[in-house]
Amino acid sequence: MREEALIIPYEKGLRPPSSIKEVNAHLPDGYELVKGKGYFYFSYPANELWEQESVMVINLRQQSLQDWIDDFNRLRPKKEEQNG
Secondary structure, three states: OOOHHHOOOHHHHOOOOOHHHHHHHOOOOOOEEEEEOOOEEEEEOOOOOOOOOOOOOHHHHHOHHHHHEEEEHHOOHHHHHHHO
């Protein structure tokens, strides 16, 4: 179920996040960024099916906060895709 795309205030979005917790604070309830071995992925509610949830970067600070949110918006399935 796709909602509006998330957007971070300009100044805050330009810098790398200080922690996964900071990224997760900007995601809707039920979603979170999780660190795997050599990559990160988004976990999501069981009633959604994502074709891809991985972001292939080793370090959280390789991307800005807005880049993480953009990855979430890009990877999260559109509502129409969920309904078939």
